[in-house]
Amino acid sequence: MTKVIVFGATGAIGTTLVEILSAEHADWEILPVTRSVKGTSRLAYGKYPNVTMVEGDPLDKESVLKLTADCDIVYSCIGFQYERKYWAKHCL
Numbered sequence: 001m002t003k004v005i006v007f008g009a010t011g012a013i014g015t016t017l018v019e020i021l022s023a024e025h026a027d028w029e030i031l032p033v034t035r036s037v038k039g040t041s042r043l044a045y046g047k048y049p050n051v052t053m054v055e056g057d058p059l060d061k062e063s064v065l066k067l068t069a070d071c072d073i074v075y076s077c078i079g080f081q082y083e084r085k086y087w088a089k090h091c092l
Contacts, residue, residue, distance in 0.1 A: 001027060001028065001029055002025070002027070002028045002029070002072045002073065003028070003029045003031070003070060003071045003072050003073075004021060004028055004029065004030045004031065004071065004072065004073045004074075004075065005031050005033060005054075005067055005068055005071045005073070005074045005075070006018050006021075006030065006031070006032045006033060006075045006077060007033045007056075007058040007064075007074070007075065007076045007077065007078050008033075008058070008076060008077035008078035008079065009032030009033055009034060009041070009043060009053075009077065010032070010034050010041040010043065011077060011078075011079055013077045013079075014032065014075075014077035014078075015032075015041060015042060015043055017075060017077055018030055018032050018043055018048070018051060019043075019046070019048070022048040022050055022051050025050075026049075026050055027050070028050055029050060029052070030048070030050055030051045030052075031051075031052055031053075031054045031067070031071075032051060032053055032054070033054055033055070033056040033058065033067060034053055034054070034055060034056075035055065035056075035057065036055060037053045037054070037055050041053070054067065058076070058078055
Protein backbone atom coordinates (compact mmCIF):
# COMPACT_ATOMS: atom_id res chain seq x y z
CA MET A 1 0.00 0.00 0.00
CA THR A 2 1.25 3.47 -0.87
CA LYS A 3 1.52 5.77 2.14
CA VAL A 4 1.11 9.50 1.51
CA ILE A 5 1.61 12.50 3.81
CA VAL A 6 0.08 15.88 2.96
CA PHE A 7 1.36 18.95 4.79
CA GLY A 8 -0.96 21.96 4.59
CA ALA A 9 -3.89 19.60 4.18
CA THR A 10 -6.46 21.79 5.91
CA GLY A 11 -6.04 24.70 3.51
CA ALA A 12 -8.04 25.03 0.31
CA ILE A 13 -5.45 23.44 -1.98
CA GLY A 14 -4.39 20.75 0.50
CA THR A 15 -7.96 19.70 1.25
CA THR A 16 -8.80 19.47 -2.43
CA LEU A 17 -5.64 17.44 -3.09
CA VAL A 18 -6.53 14.97 -0.33
CA GLU A 19 -10.08 14.59 -1.66
CA ILE A 20 -8.82 13.94 -5.20
CA LEU A 21 -6.12 11.49 -4.05
CA SER A 22 -8.65 9.66 -1.91
CA ALA A 23 -11.10 9.32 -4.80
CA GLU A 24 -8.51 8.31 -7.39
CA HIS A 25 -6.38 6.02 -5.22
CA ALA A 26 -8.66 4.04 -2.92
CA ASP A 27 -5.80 1.68 -2.09
CA TRP A 28 -3.54 4.48 -0.77
CA GLU A 29 -3.21 5.38 2.91
CA ILE A 30 -3.49 9.17 2.99
CA LEU A 31 -2.39 11.07 6.08
CA PRO A 32 -3.24 14.78 6.08
CA VAL A 33 -1.14 16.65 8.65
CA THR A 34 -2.84 19.17 10.90
CA ARG A 35 -1.87 21.02 14.05
CA SER A 36 -4.88 19.52 15.82
CA VAL A 37 -6.98 16.52 14.80
CA LYS A 38 -9.84 18.17 16.69
CA GLY A 39 -9.91 20.93 14.06
CA THR A 40 -12.81 21.86 11.83
CA SER A 41 -11.36 20.82 8.49
CA ARG A 42 -13.90 19.28 6.14
CA LEU A 43 -11.52 16.31 5.93
CA ALA A 44 -12.31 15.52 9.56
CA TYR A 45 -16.00 15.24 8.67
CA GLY A 46 -15.70 13.73 5.22
CA LYS A 47 -16.32 10.15 4.37
CA TYR A 48 -12.90 9.16 3.16
CA PRO A 49 -12.15 5.57 4.18
CA ASN A 50 -8.45 5.81 3.28
CA VAL A 51 -7.80 9.17 5.00
CA THR A 52 -6.64 9.52 8.60
CA MET A 53 -5.82 12.95 10.05
CA VAL A 54 -2.52 13.10 11.95
CA GLU A 55 -1.05 15.81 14.16
CA GLY A 56 2.26 17.37 13.27
CA ASP A 57 4.22 20.56 12.80
CA PRO A 58 5.78 21.13 9.37
CA LEU A 59 8.20 23.65 10.88
CA ASP A 60 9.54 21.14 13.42
CA LYS A 61 12.29 18.97 11.94
CA GLU A 62 11.73 16.05 14.32
CA SER A 63 7.99 16.05 13.66
CA VAL A 64 8.56 16.03 9.89
CA LEU A 65 11.14 13.25 10.08
CA LYS A 66 8.86 11.12 12.26
CA LEU A 67 5.82 11.60 10.01
CA THR A 68 7.67 10.96 6.76
CA ALA A 69 9.91 8.08 7.92
CA ASP A 70 8.00 5.35 6.09
CA CYS A 71 6.08 7.39 3.51
CA ASP A 72 6.20 6.81 -0.21
CA ILE A 73 5.01 10.28 -1.23
CA VAL A 74 5.14 13.63 0.58
CA TYR A 75 3.11 16.60 -0.61
CA SER A 76 3.52 20.12 0.71
CA CYS A 77 0.59 22.48 0.22
CA ILE A 78 1.75 24.89 2.89
CA GLY A 79 1.05 28.54 2.19
CA PHE A 80 4.27 30.00 3.57
CA GLN A 81 4.43 33.75 3.77
CA TYR A 82 6.51 35.13 0.93
CA GLU A 83 8.76 37.31 2.96
CA ARG A 84 12.55 37.05 3.17
CA LYS A 85 12.70 37.38 6.98
CA TYR A 86 10.18 34.55 7.37
CA TRP A 87 12.18 32.22 5.14
CA ALA A 88 15.46 33.10 6.82
CA LYS A 89 13.99 32.37 10.24
CA HIS A 90 12.09 29.16 9.44
CA CYS A 91 13.65 27.55 6.42
CA LEU A 92 17.38 28.21 6.30
